[in-house]
Amino acid sequence: xxxxxxxxxxxxxxxxxxRWHYIEDSAGNIFExxxxxxxxxxxxxxxxxxxxxxxxxxxxxxxxxxSFTDRDGSSITLRPEGTAGVVRAYIENSLxxxxxxxxxxxxxxxxxxxxxxxxxxxxxxxxxxxLFGTKDPYADSEIILMLWRxxxxxxxxxxxxxxxxxxxxxxxxxxxxxxxxxxxRPLKNELCENCxxxxxxxxxxxxxxxxxxxxxxxxxxxxxxxxxxDNCNKHLDHVKDSLENFSIKxxxxxxxxxxxxxxxxxxxxIKTDELGAQNAVAAGGRYDGLVEELGGPPTPAVGFSIGMxxxxxxxxxxxxxxFQKGVDAFIAFIGKDTxxxxxxxxxxxxxxxxxxxxxxxxxxxxxxxxxxDKLGAKYAIIVGEExxxxxxxxxxxxxxxxxxxxxxxxxxxxxxxxxx
RNA sequence: GUGGGUGUAGCUCAGCCAGGUUAGAGCACUGGGUUGUGGCCCCAGAGGUCGCCGGUUCAAGUCCGGUCACCCACCCCA
Numbered sequence: 226x227x228x229x230x231x232x233x234x235x236x237x238x239x240x241x242x243x244r245w246h247y248i249e250d251s252a253g254n255i256f257e258x259x260x261x262x263x264x265x266x267x268x269x270x271x272x273x274x275x276x277x278x279x280x281x282x283x284x285x286x287x288x289x290x291x292s293f294t295d296r297d298g299s300s301i302t303l304r305p306e307g308t309a310g311v312v313r314a315y316i317e318n319s320l321x322x323x324x325x326x327x328x329x330x331x332x333x334x335x336x337x338x339x340x341x342x343x344x345x346x347x348x349x350x351x352x353x354x355x356l357f358g359t360k361d362p363y364a365d366s367e368i369i370l371m372l373w374r375x376x377x378x379x380x381x382x383x384x385x386x387x388x389x390x391x392x393x394x395x396x397x398x399x400x401x402x403x404x405x406x407x408x409x410r411p412l413k414n415e416l417c418e419n420c421x422x423x424x425x426x427x428x429x430x431x432x433x434x435x436x437x438x439x440x441x442x443x444x445x446x447x448x449x450x451x452x453x454x455d456n457c458n459k460h461l462d463h464v465k466d467s468l469e470n471f472s473i474k475x476x477x478x479x480x481x482x483x484x485x486x487x488x489x490x491x492x493x494x495i496k497t498d499e500l501g502a503q504n505a506v507a508a509g510g511r512y513d514g515l516v517e518e519l520g521g522p523p524t525p526a527v528g529f530s531i532g533m534x535x536x537x538x539x540x541x542x543x544x545x546x547x548f549q550k551g552v553d554a555f556i557a558f559i560g561k562d563t564x565x566x567x568x569x570x571x572x573x574x575x576x577x578x579x580x581x582x583x584x585x586x587x588x589x590x591x592x593x594x595x596x597x598d599k600l601g602a603k604y605a606i607i608v609g610e611e612x613x614x615x616x617x618x619x620x621x622x623x624x625x626x627x628x629x630x631x632x633x634x635x636x637x638x639x640x641x642x643x644x645x
Numbered sequence: 646g647u648g649g650g651u652g653u654a655g656c657u658c659a660g661c662c663a664g665g666u667u668a669g670a671g672c673a674c675u676g677g678g679u680u681g682u683g684g685c686c687c688c689a690g691a692g693g694u695c696g697c698c699g700g701u702u703c704a705a706g707u708c709c710g711g712u713c714a715c716c717c718a719c720c721c722c723a
Contacts, residue, residue, distance in 0.1 A: 227696095229714080232714085232715090283721095284720085284721055284722080285721085285722085288646095288721095289721080289722095306723080335723080337721090337722080337723095339720090339721065339722080340646080340647095340718095340719090340720080340721090341715090341716085342716075342717060342718070342719095343716080343717065343718090344722095344723085345721085345722070345723085349723070350723090351723060352723095353723090419720085435719085435720080435721095483722095485722095494723095495723095501717075501718085502717085502718065502719085502720095502721095502722095503721090503722070503723080504722095505722060505723055506723070507723065508722080508723060529723095530723060531723065532722085532723030533723080534723085535723065536723090555683095557681095557682085559681055559682095560681080589676090589681080589682095590681045590682055590683095591677095591679075591681080591682060591683075592675090592676090592683095593682090593683090594682055594683040594684095595682095595683055595684085596683085597683065598683040598684055599683085599684090602683095605682085605683080607681085607682080609681065610681090611681085619682095621682075621683090623683070623684090626682090626683085628682085
């Protein structure tokens with residue numbers, strides 16, 4: 226029986242890890258500029274946390290969670306997203322008491338039992354950010370601006386677009402929901418099977434259905450954006466104005482319906498046409514009720530999360546190469562009693578922050594230089610029997626093919642030269 | 646859960662439709678051409694239960710059935 230990984234779980238090999246680091250580091254650096262701090266939270270939580278926050282009628286909770294019974298009989302779940310856990314940590318550690326505003330970001334693996342396809346895995350990475358403690362629309366703007374700034378930094382904005390909408394709040398959403406149901410109810414039999422069910426449990430979802438019949442029917446359905454209360458309208462206008470001030474283009478899409486039930490007011494998605502069916506690269510919005518829902522003090526919040534694998538795919542389209550690892554120098558040894566000295570040099574260089582490689586087994590100089598070339602070494606240090614007898618080593622510049630001999634006690638100065 | 650596509654060397658694939666000696670190519674790997682000098686070139690070598698199980702046949706990588714895996718799409722979403 227051959228070993229293999231679990232379906233939908235992928236290895237990230239050294240070939241691509243530099244790109245991952247670059248993207249993750251860029252995110253961290255930019256989020257820090259905006260005052261966000263990293264938080265690390267567990268990969269598992271009590272199932273209840275996710276059920277209560279994400280919503281029991283969502284696909285995630287209904288059929289995609291990796292849930293297990295722990296040894297003490299409690300139900301625990303591998304996190305399908307990050308927000309619920311961050312909110313739990315925010316409440317449990319009383320972060321609301323330490324300052325009015327909390328800005329947190331996280332990166333890590335999420336788990337959803339879906340059928341894998343392009344850009345969709347069962348174990349996938351997300352980068353997310355959450356801002357707690359204010360209803361001010363500037364917070365929404367800042368979150369979106371920060372996300373966009375990050376996407377600019379990694380140069381993928383030509384492949385994506387920002388879509389924006391509002392889901393209303395506790396004042397206007399219920400009445401809109403009724404209005405929508407009232408409109409759809411007479412047409413129920415024409416809806417797809419799925420949407421007939423949605424009409425009862427989560428009618429907003431019908432607006433997002435991809436079935437032709439349902440699209441046709443919902444085309445003339447009342448729009449949330451036309452039914453926002455004054456406060457929600459103002460809030461959305463603020464966000465729109467702010468985006469326009471910074472020349473960030475957005476598309477108003479009243480059909481954005483998030484897959485998680487906790488959103489209120491502002492919702493947005495970063496979409497692309499480059500990845501096939503899985504077109505959402507990042508998404509987020511405001512969730513003013515969630516902290517209280519999970520037992521914390523009433524605390525408004527806004528956040529987003531980014532799908533790393535999808536972002537990596539986009540980044541590969543923009544920057545196809547250039548993320549390979551290089552080495553500063555290669556140490557070749559040739560002749561009797563040179564390996565030990567070469568090995569010592571390797572240790573010394575590395576101790577001084579110079580990355581070097583050398584061969585383990587005795588190989589011809591030609592083979593060693595070939596390897597130096599393949600590793601992209603800028604210099605080859607040739608430790609030869611003949612030179613060593615004279616207290617010297619050869620330094621070969623791999624770009625220009627020029628060589629010079631230096632005294633072995635000058636190796637320390639050499640390291641300065643190699644490092645720039 | 647449903648549909649379509651694909652499984653042959655480490656990787657990308659040809660060979661299958663019209664079954665027939667030792668199953669191929671390119672890249673990568675190892676050695677050599679240069680008794681101590683990389684990239685380009687040349688030569689050689691190593692590397693395969695042709696996904697797995699069964700069937701048809703004198704003969705199966707090739708045809709048939711089953712099965713597993715991967716990919717894409719539906720769905721859903723980051």
